[in-house]
Amino acid sequence: MSASYTPASVISGLSNPGLFRQDAYINGQWVKGSSGKTFEVRDPATDKLIGTSAELDIKQVKQAIDDASAAFKEFKKTTPRYRANLLRKMYELMHENKEDLAKLVTLENGKTSTEATNEVVYAASFYEWFSEEAPRIYGDTIPSVDPTKRIHTIKQPIGVCGIITPWNFPAAMITRKVGAAIAAGCTVVIKPGAETPYSALALAELAEKAGVPKGVINIVTAEESIEIGKEFCSNPIVKKISFTGSTRVGKILMQQSSSTLKKLSFELGGNAPFIVFEDADIDEAVKGAIASKFRGTGQTCVCVNRIYAHSSIHDEFAKKLADEVSKFKIGAGFEKDTTHGPMITDRAVAKVHEHVTDALEKGGKLMVGGKPATELGPNFYHPTVISNVNSSMRVVSEETFGPLAAIVPFDTEEQVIESANSTEVGLAAYFYTKDYGRVSRVSEALESGMVGVNVSGLGEASFPFGGVKESGFGREGSKYGLDDYLVIKGVVVGY
Numbered sequence: 001m002s003a004s005y006t007p008a009s010v011i012s013g014l015s016n017p018g019l020f021r022q023d024a025y026i027n028g029q030w031v032k033g034s035s036g037k038t039f040e041v042r043d044p045a046t047d048k049l050i051g052t053s054a055e056l057d058i059k060q061v062k063q064a065i066d067d068a069s070a071a072f073k074e075f076k077k078t079t080p081r082y083r084a085n086l087l088r089k090m091y092e093l094m095h096e097n098k099e100d101l102a103k104l105v106t107l108e109n110g111k112t113s114t115e116a117t118n119e120v121v122y123a124a125s126f127y128e129w130f131s132e133e134a135p136r137i138y139g140d141t142i143p144s145v146d147p148t149k150r151i152h153t154i155k156q157p158i159g160v161c162g163i164i165t166p167w168n169f170p171a172a173m174i175t176r177k178v179g180a181a182i183a184a185g186c187t188v189v190i191k192p193g194a195e196t197p198y199s200a201l202a203l204a205e206l207a208e209k210a211g212v213p214k215g216v217i218n219i220v221t222a223e224e225s226i227e228i229g230k231e232f233c234s235n236p237i238v239k240k241i242s243f244t245g246s247t248r249v250g251k252i253l254m255q256q257s258s259s260t261l262k263k264l265s266f267e268l269g270g271n272a273p274f275i276v277f278e279d280a281d282i283d284e285a286v287k288g289a290i291a292s293k294f295r296g297t298g299q300t301c302v303c304v305n306r307i308y309a310h311s312s313i314h315d316e317f318a319k320k321l322a323d324e325v326s327k328f329k330i331g332a333g334f335e336k337d338t339t340h341g342p343m344i345t346d347r348a349v350a351k352v353h354e355h356v357t358d359a360l361e362k363g364g365k366l367m368v369g370g371k372p373a374t375e376l377g378p379n380f381y382h383p384t385v386i387s388n389v390n391s392s393m394r395v396v397s398e399e400t401f402g403p404l405a406a407i408v409p410f411d412t413e414e415q416v417i418e419s420a421n422s423t424e425v426g427l428a429a430y431f432y433t434k435d436y437g438r439v440s441r442v443s444e445a446l447e448s449g450m451v452g453v454n455v456s457g458l459g460e461a462s463f464p465f466g467g468v469k470e471s472g473f474g475r476e477g478s479k480y481g482l483d484d485y486l487v488i489k490g491v492v493v494g495y
């Protein structure tokens with residue numbers, strides 16, 4: 001597409017040009033791939049080259065793990081107050097560099113400048129949150145059956161953590177994990193999504209400025225992720241893997257980790273139901289569905305995937321939703337009037353189109369959209385609403401991960417709960433109602449790690465983020481987010 005910017009003009013317009021790094025970051029050094037190997041990173045809106053990134057080989061990844069291990073020997077002895085101050089400084093530096101960080105997010109991920117700025121603020125909030133949690137890593141004292149003994153517990157950092165993150169939140173998926181790891185006293189080796197390495201590298205640059213000791217945060221970049229995944233999982237030095245990404249890859253990592261019995265936390269794929277009951281405020285539900293379904297152009301793990309609207313309001317809801325969606329302006333994330341950016345790749349576009357075609361062939365009613373926006377480029381898809389959807393359609397059973405809102409009519413609360421739960425994954429679920437009894441009943445009945453009632457936004461640092469079933473395990477953010485990076489040691493003292 002023709003755009004009012006080029007990647008080069010965005011990079012030269014950064015207030016802090018040092019944030020744009022193309023080398024990997026190991027043990028406080030910026031390192032190139034062995035024999036200078038690199039991979040390309042492209043702007044998803046224009047397909048123009050942003051730059052290259054170092055393609056590390058396994059020897060370099062092993063070295064990063066060794067360096068993180070050496071750093072852990074000292075870092076684990078630091079006080080929680082020291083680590084709190086480091087995180088506070090990292091948080092402040094993210095805010096000082098908010099505009100630049102947001103530009104890098106838009107450039108490599110494609111999301112709009114507003115969404116990118118929101119992501120940077122959200123990402124920084126995890127450093128702030130965990131700076132406040134670090135000094136509160138309490139143990140217990142426990143009465144013993146033996147009067148000559150005293151029992152207490154201490155919580156200690158687990159060790160070197162391997163962190164693997166996706167491209168859809170290139171900053172927040174890193175800070176949510178690294179904030180907890182640093183607060184606990186762990187050291188990390190991070191492999192960011194190959195589509196979006198620059199936000200991760202900019203965060204490493206800021207961490208260094210904040211005074212994070214060398215070896216505590218390491219970023220290994222590569223387009224080829226399979227061997228790095230194997231190394232993280234099989235290297236006995238790595239004690240924990242934290243992964244955000246697809247259920248498919250989560251299963252591979254779990255299998256690979258069995259030989260070394262790693263502690264694992266996985267945030268995997270979802271298929272979020274969004275239920276609009278007959279007593280709901282329809283306009284509020286439309287607003288909520290738009291915010292959740294189309295966040296990041298539908299490429300958010302907690303995005304609504306299936307909308308269930310009570311039969312008595314299905315047509316009204318579908319029309320109002322389609323009217324709002326038809327006002328969207330898709331385009332490059334940097335353009336002022338763009339409301340929704342591109343998808344990450346043309347493969348992602350193709351998957352949305354497969355779901356749309358399948359739903360229409362099986363009797364769904366197209367309300368708006370329904371085709372790739374090839375006039376804008378290979379990565380754009382017209383935001384789409386399809387009503388009269390049923391459970392035989394792929395969009396109901398599979399995560400679309402794109403801008404397709406599919407509306408299924410239902411008749412009873414029991415029936416819709418059963419439909420909502422009839423999937424192997426369980427990350428987020430939403431419903432709209434004014435019936436107070438239903439709020440508790442349905443929240444408790446939904447098989448998902450997170451539920452939004454009359455709201456569509458779940459993400460904040462204080463909220464326990466995570467799934468059940470094949471959406472994974474472990475919780476990020478919140479007071480529980482530290483647990484995954486700590487081990488409890490019981491101590492018995494005899495007198």
Ligand SMILES: NC(=O)c1ccc[n+]([C@@H]2O[C@H](COP(=O)([O-])OP(=O)(O)OC[C@H]3O[C@@H](n4cnc5c(N)ncnc54)[C@H](O)[C@@H]3O)[C@@H](O)[C@H]2O)c1
Nearest residue numbers: 165166192193225226229244245246249267268269270301
């Ligand atoms: N639950 C969450 O918080 C959350 C957040 C974002 C994305 N997701 C899920 O991720 C999926 C989309 O993201 P994606 O396509 O980038 O997912 P993905 O699983 O393909 O990739 C995620 C990360 O894993 C790496 N990876 C891929 N194969 C690997 C392997 N064999 N070994 C080690 N690393 C490997 C990738 O390079 C990337 O860094 C969706 O299903 C979405 O729901 C979940």
Ligand SMILES: O=CCCC(=O)O
Nearest residue numbers: 168169300301302459
């Ligand atoms: O896509 C995954 C993360 C989204 C969020 O934290 O709200």
